[in-house]
Amino acid sequence: MKNIFLFLTLLVLSVSANAQQNQVKQDSTKTEKLDEVLVKAVRVNADSPITHSNVSKEQLEKRNLGQDIPALLNYLPSVVTTSDAGAGIGYTGIRVRGTDATRVNVTINGIPYNDPESQGTFWVNLGDFASSIESLQLQRGVGTSTNGSGAFGASLNVLTDVLSDEASGEISNSFGSYNTRKHTVKLSTGLLNDHFEISGRFSKIDSDGYIDRAYTDLGSYFLQGIYKDENTLIKALTFGAKEQTYQAWYGLTADELQENRRQNPYTYENETDNYWQDHYQLHWNERFNNNWSTNLGLNYTKGKGYYEQYKPEESAADFDNLIEDDSDVIVRRWLDNNFYVLNANVSYKKNTLEIISGISYSTYDGDHFGEVIWGSDLAPNTNIRDRYYEGDATKNDFSVFSKATFKLAEKVTGFVDLQGRFVSYKTNGINSDLVSFVTDANFSFFNPKLGFTFKNSDFNSFYASYGRANREPNRDDFKAGVTENETLNDIELGWRHHKNKVSVNTNLYYMFYQNQLVLTGELDDVGSPIRATSGKSYRLGLEVDANIQFNKLFNISTNIAISSNKNQDFNSPINGELVDLGNTNISFSPDLVIGNALNFNPLKNLQLSFLSKYVGEQYMGNVDNEDSKLDSYFVNDFNINYEIKPNKTFKSIVISGLVNNVFNKEYVSNGFFGSYDYDDTSSPTGTTTGYYSGYYPQATTNFLVGVTLKF
Template structure:
């Protein structure tokens, strides 16, 4: 490990030092130490990495209780969905057609994706937007990051930076479906020019658009900092307790037409209950104008259960804890511990910047299920007896070195080399009562190269190549998948900027080996099932433009056009394996458009009309018409008005959001599967299919007021 780290660092340094030709004013001395927290996983404006930045001010305009994916809905190539239909609770994000398990998420550089499932559960980060300073979304492989490899996008959050002045803030909002959000924030400001303490408490409730799909979130964020000219130490903790009624069962086409708000679940406690607490310590140190370091430590504790009612179950499915045909209520538990260590060093001089670092994480997770009630328990059994029990351990170590350097007066090079080493082990009995034993190790080398050509102050062009590898997740291993996936990503971009116009345009070609695509089916807890598609690719064009017509009118438009194909896709149909040739990759629309028209009649008032178009998409990979989701076009209206009184309050901000202003009935997500009918006609196999849908809310509103002291 040490030799590999030394090799990567020396290789990048040797390439970079020889390439320096032009000196620039050193900015390390004035660099915000807060930004060092995410410098290892973020990129700069001129980097040959396709990305979008979202500031705190942009986040707060629509921060009325909805989850982070919904707040990012209008970014390029982004498609979002909500189980409950209203953007609160279980929400998801897809980027360039890749699902949430492929989007690497970090918070202050600390991995957030669940190491086993590789998914991101925003329901466990209630109101994190109120404690977020900025967000960067990198599309494609992006730069080296920590945790599960980015396989379509990476999303990193920087939490609140320190405040020079004491402040307090009270935010309250309410809206449709009995939605309420209550937030209190406090900051002491800098005490003795060195110390600051701040915190937030939040409560979010919503009944959901879908019947009884309620969400109950209680969250907190506490932070203490020590700061001087060259040192920033941050100790922070944040967490959430959630209780969410399940809505992942979806609706059939007939149920959708009958009553799109109905929920097939009838048990009154068919809920998800989970607690998650994060503890982070960051030490940023600047030694001189050239050298700075960051050390990050993290511990995350997660524990909770999914409660479920099952009718007339077989005794064999519950380790003989019940008699046959007994009704039963079970709780399926997770109990996890997650430790992370990040260490980075930054060297900057003239036109050269080198960042090198390591990341190590250790994750343990207990999986077990218990019977909490049965209409007909077996003799000598008791409530809370476990019917399955297993554990898992995953260790993840990565080492990287990346450099930005001048090759010529108008050319800037970028080199990023990462080695990643993963170990995953499981033991015990799984929820299907089968033994689940895994012992797998992976070693990945992920190189990234790029070049930026700045032809003028207004125009720049870039080209990059990146390679990523990714291990299977827990469900993939259960399904017999043991090979890793490999992604090669080529990006070609043009950026233009002047005082009124900012345009980012890029072409991408992402080609895969052993890509795990969503089959469209769900497992028994609503998680998507994946299967290896062999060779596949995503080819697309993205255009992102911001135009200021004058001081009062502006627009932000993005368009993503893509082709997403499985190559020589084989599947079983009517009892035979057939090659369908090139088919569409599931959940990958060919056209996604976002637009915002902004009007500021005064400096205190902003009115934004937001539009989102998502083209038709298939929920499976066999191009079945029954698996097709229709395109949809949805519009929102966002209003923000700020008053600055002379006394008591620094400001009073009124916010309003009308979602789906034209009352469109649409579906943004669903599931699809096939099964073989071998009984209707003796000796003949006929493949049949089924589909389910998640309807999204029709017209609804949120209103809020924020008092800043």
């Protein structure tokens, strides 16, 4: 493995160096921006047989007033977003087609962002990252081959700021409900000596949160240096953040929700999550001629942090006897990890044939440990910050792919994408339950995708595709005894229509799984969702999104997703015996999701938008218990953007406003659900199953206003 890694690195570097000595003059009509090559290997074009949505910098800017990225993507097809603190800042999540955030593969400039162990995406570590995004693409379903953990519901790939020829500066400030503030400064030197640009961003976001004391304190940065000539682009960038958030994952019972939906059961003043994360990336794009180009990407990510928690009257055995029984205790549970990535790919394009082949290799090491920082009754011969558990983990991930687009006939384009992925995961030590946790697992996956697009006119095209994805269990799954991988087969049929002022994208999908890990509805002791294998299951759906320009003043963007999401022949222990429940609804998978934006442009630089989101009822568990049902909700927002272009001093002044939940709807977008057994002599089995549920209320009417000065 190391020899392959070294050989391919040297090969790409040597070919790139040779290319600079043999540059060929380019035909600008046949080439593409070198910036776009960073994500070319994980993105698809408009005619690809892959279901996708694109979002531009301009679209993000209109509502970027401090919210996390999931909140900004809330109106895309089949997307449902959640927020622990209730206002879209802090710990937020995104679900696509009912699949949770661990199934959404996220890459930044082609570099995997999902945490390798938990497979989750922690947007709280990317405060104000939307201010440094050039564009993003959300692929639904299996999608095309990507880097990192396999996409099991969607993949989201992000391209950060591209080269700017002109020097510029930007100061952005916003304020709003719950004492929310965002302050951003961006600078760019523009192109210096026709070859160099240096740019950067610094941001600070604070919010008290809708939920009591669920505050967020985020400081972040983005710095970038670029060298470019006619055929070469080299980008060195670093970005990162330091966050502190007060815990709000405990949720509320139904009675607490009625009593005071903003209350927070946590009362210890420092019940906080604290994490630091820094990313370092180097990208080298080289174009040899009109046909050949290469890309090399390197990444190092350093992450370290802890969450602090107060626990009253604890058992000595739970803390390795560092305390006496019934002692109150304050603990910190730490993560300390390093993540290295190498991506390399080569592209060939001539006429209607395009081939992209490449590799991705990543290695991760992480330490997990907990320490007692205070105890009301410490055991003899113990000290503050003694560790009561510790363990380590390593994960290596190697993938190789080749994808091709080619003409099958005059109006038919074919697509083939083949990927091999090889994963090893090892752990040692003990976990937070003081139980030995030793894992040594290896997986080898073959993930083929193929499809075709039939373009019968300039206005209409039809596509069909099949894709397979395999995915390894995450750390918590292994702890729960899950050792088998999941397999997803995805069939997509679509129609695209683009003519004059009307654009419509329609697709049918059938995603069928083997050993799908579905959310049980329960949470572990740190608020992470627990998953369990459901055997066979499927998701069948119809998605439609459209954009209609009525005239110069009005346009509407709307989407609807109708689906059926089922566990097949699902078994669950109920009242002391295993019961076959037949087909049940998959947890957190609403059958109906609708998004809508009505845009009005009364003046050239003024846009008023009325945004609506409907999410149908959904179950928080897989047993179709009525106590696990989340009600449907319909929420409306209002967004205003007005740009002033002065004659001097500033290039433009942009005034933005956002009123969320205009009609003051009290709704819940997320929660948890679980069961417990108790002795019951009246039951035939002597056992009765009880159920519990918790809810995360979302903010009622709230607002954000901001001013951006560009110069």
